[in-house]
Amino acid sequence: ILNVEQSPQSLxxxxxxxxxxxxxxxxxxxxxxxxxxxxxxxxxxxxxxMTLNGDEKKKGRISATLNTKEGYSYLYIKGSQPEDSxxxxxxxxxxxxxxxxxxxxxxxxxx
Amino acid sequence: xxGVTQTPKHLITATGQRVTLRCSxxxxxxxxxxxxxxxxxxxxxxxxxxxxxxRAKGNILERFSAQQFPDLHSELNLSSLELGxxxxxxxxxxxxxxxxxxxxxxxxxxxxxx
Numbered sequence: 326i327l328n329v330e331q332s333p334q335s336l337x338x339x340x341x342x343x344x345x346x347x348x349x350x351x352x353x354x355x356x357x358x359x360x361x362x363x364x365x366x367x368x369x370x371x372x373x374x375m376t377l378n379g380d381e382k383k384k385g386r387i388s389a390t391l392n393t394k395e396g397y398s399y400l401y402i403k404g405s406q407p408e409d410s411x412x413x414x415x416x417x418x419x420x421x422x423x424x425x426x427x428x429x430x431x432x433x434x435x436x
Numbered sequence: 437x438x439g440v441t442q443t444p445k446h447l448i449t450a451t452g453q454r455v456t457l458r459c460s461x462x463x464x465x466x467x468x469x470x471x472x473x474x475x476x477x478x479x480x481x482x483x484x485x486x487x488x489x490x491r492a493k494g495n496i497l498e499r500f501s502a503q504q505f506p507d508l509h510s511e512l513n514l515s516s517l518e519l520g521x522x523x524x525x526x527x528x529x530x531x532x533x534x535x536x537x538x539x540x541x542x543x544x545x546x547x548x549x550x
Contacts, residue, residue: 356535368438368526368541369479376536414479418535423492424469426479 329417331427338405339435345401346430348415352396359424360389360400361414369414372400405434439463440542442527448548454515457545461508461529467491468510469539470502473524485510486533517549 330349338344350358357376361369373382378393386403402409412431416424439462449455461468470482481494485504496502499517504510514521526544530537 359538361541368440368543370438371538371540374536374538416479420492423481423484423494424539425481428478 329415329425329427331413331415331430333430334428335431335433337433337435338402340405340407342405343401343403344405344432345399346413346432348398348400348427350396350398350415350417352393355393355396356418358391358393358398359416360398361416361426362411363414363429364411372413400430402432405432407434407436410434438540438542440527440529440540442525442542442545444545445543446546446548448550449517450550451517451519453517453549454513455517455547457512457514457525457527457547459510459512459527459529459542461510461527462540465529465531465540466508467530467533467537468504468508469528469530470496470510470512471526471528473526473544474520475523479526482512484533491533514547519549522547522549 332347360372363369373389375391380391388401391398412429414429416426419425441460443458466487469484471479482496483502484492488504499515502512524544524546527542528539530539
């Protein structure tokens, strides 16, 4: 069974501060690593799909890095804003197609 | 708005009953996925269809079944419902069925079994 783990489970950050959190996954048979953002009362929204070791992707103030050899990915948020408050999920495919999701990091930005 | 639609938005029913959840994928997407989000669990993959055929199966109970129709919409049927089936059920779609495909999630159907 593929275990995808995220830490921390929750995080409170002051508005304007930068933050980061981690997704760990088994490094063997790596296919891809997905990041999603899930706001309360909405549905998960895709942020990034990462496939190559050393990959770095950016979307506005959010960026992510990938290390497939050691099995981790970091998500960074620069200059946090209240609208960044959400649960951030990572997921990795197991077997043919199915995505295995981590439990998420719940981020709260304090104004 | 992801372009994936799900109906109904909310469903309240009783134990032992049967319900059908419906999902319409984004225009052009061939693959549909169903997920369950229970109170204390993360998103759990249930089943995937690609162009009408079952492609992958996850932790889907025997009381649950799904299908994808020729127009590519999908239905998830839940029968002999139990209290523990109360959850948020998401449908997602992607263009193809590969591991690197971005999945676009619908708004979900919240099921409450009383």
